[in-house]
Amino acid sequence: MKRVLITGGAGFLGSHLCDRFIKEGYHVMAMDNLITGDVRNIEHLFHLPNFEFYHHDVSKYIHVPGELDYILHFASPASPIDYLKIPIQTLKVGSLGIHNCLGLARVKGARVLIASTSEVYGDPTVHPQTEEYWGNVNPVGPRGVYDEAKRFQEAMTMAYHTYHGLETRIVRIFNTYGPRMRLNDGRVLPAFIGQALRGEDLTVFGDGSQTRSFCYVDDLVEGIYRLLLSDHAYPVNVGNPSEITIKEFGEEIIKLTGTSQQLVFRDLPTDDPKQRQPDITKAKAILGWEPKVSREEGLRITYEYFKSLPEEELYKAAYHREFAKI
Numbered sequence: 001m002k003r004v005l006i007t008g009g010a011g012f013l014g015s016h017l018c019d020r021f022i023k024e025g026y027h028v029m030a031m032d033n034l035i036t037g038d039v040r041n042i043e044h045l046f047h048l049p050n051f052e053f054y055h056h057d058v059s060k061y062i063h064v065p066g067e068l069d070y071i072l073h074f075a076s077p078a079s080p081i082d083y084l085k086i087p088i089q090t091l092k093v094g095s096l097g098i099h100n101c102l103g104l105a106r107v108k109g110a111r112v113l114i115a116s117t118s119e120v121y122g123d124p125t126v127h128p129q130t131e132e133y134w135g136n137v138n139p140v141g142p143r144g145v146y147d148e149a150k151r152f153q154e155a156m157t158m159a160y161h162t163y164h165g166l167e168t169r170i171v172r173i174f175n176t177y178g179p180r181m182r183l184n185d186g187r188v189l190p191a192f193i194g195q196a197l198r199g200e201d202l203t204v205f206g207d208g209s210q211t212r213s214f215c216y217v218d219d220l221v222e223g224i225y226r227l228l229l230s231d232h233a234y235p236v237n238v239g240n241p242s243e244i245t246i247k248e249f250g251e252e253i254i255k256l257t258g259t260s261q262q263l264v265f266r267d268l269p270t271d272d273p274k275q276r277q278p279d280i281t282k283a284k285a286i287l288g289w290e291p292k293v294s295r296e297e298g299l300r301i302t303y304e305y306f307k308s309l310p311e312e313e314l315y316k317a318a319y320h321r322e323f324a325k326i
């Protein structure tokens with residue numbers, strides 16, 4: 001049985017990866033300090049003999065017993081609301097955290113795949129974004145803690161690959177959504193749906209002409225799984241190229257939820273990227289991958305999930321909304 005360590009395993013993406021690797025017959029070790037994750041995302045796996053959970057901070061020394069074939073480093077605060085609140089931890093998990101994972105991988109002879117992000121492209125001047133584009137990031141802006149941590153993480157991973165000959169993979173993830181996102185994480189999709197469920201107007205930051213491209217989580221997980229098993233060490237974009245303006249997206253959510261509320265417009269936060277669309281030519285050619293789930297279908301599943309949550313989750317969202325404006 002192959003053995004995989006998934007850091008950030010109790011988070012949104014990490015927990016879906018745990019599910020996928022269990023389904024593929026792996027022994028899965030999830031490691032998480034629960035700073036933004038939730039053990040409820042993985043508690044359905046606790047009874048399995050081939051699942052283990054380590055409650056641990058990846059930025060500190062890490063070790064797991066036994067053999068290890070793969071490490072997937074997904075631990076990191078991932079939404080602006082989180083990394084603005086915990087900027088130092090964000091920088092540490094992207095630097096000390098990846099260093100610890102790479103060190104463990106060397107000891108165990110494991111392959112490492114890291115979760116990078118479209119944020120390495122910053123506010124891009126190239127559209128759509130190809131892997132060759134070096135990005136347009138403000139290192140001292142509020143988003144710099146996340147963007148630069150991820151850029152450092154890529155550089156460190158590549159250094160271990162070239163200097164130590166470690167097997168490494170880098171996935172640049174574009175906006176992904178699906179069940180187990182948190183209503184209060186400040187990302188646009190849960191924010192809109194949360195507002196619709198509370199019967200509030202939907203807040204658009206700026207004039208809504210900025211674009212995003214949303215990928216359903218199952219599609220992303222398939223791309224990551226294929227990349228891990230490929231022999232490609234350089235970064236690969238994985239995301240859905242179907243691009244939409246935030247204003248149009250808000251209108252789609254109004255239609256989906258049947259809310260009688262409307263869009264309201266507020267000031268755009270500092271360094272908010274104006275456009276975001278992955279060029280997935282490489283993922284198609286190298287991994288034979290492209291997204292399969294339409295936005296209509298993915299949003300329907302995600303909305304059903306949010307509707308099924310206890311009502312108190314909606315109030316947590318109300319508490320965090322003020323913070324989103326910082």
Ligand SMILES: NC(=O)c1ccc[n+]([C@@H]2O[C@H](COP(=O)([O-])OP(=O)(O)OC[C@H]3O[C@@H](n4cnc5c(N)ncnc54)[C@H](O)[C@@H]3O)[C@@H](O)[C@H]2O)c1
Nearest residue numbers: 008011012013033034035036037057058075076078173176
């Ligand atoms: N969701 C997206 O659209 C997206 C896009 C690009 C990149 N990513 C990357 O994917 C990864 C997962 O993102 P997510 O959306 O699932 O976010 P998430 O917040 O749901 O998950 C992150 C997990 O990492 C854990 N964590 C954070 N710091 C840790 C530490 N020091 N030690 C141990 N665990 C720690 C958190 O508790 C949480 O469970 C992140 O690395 C993120 O940067 C996500």
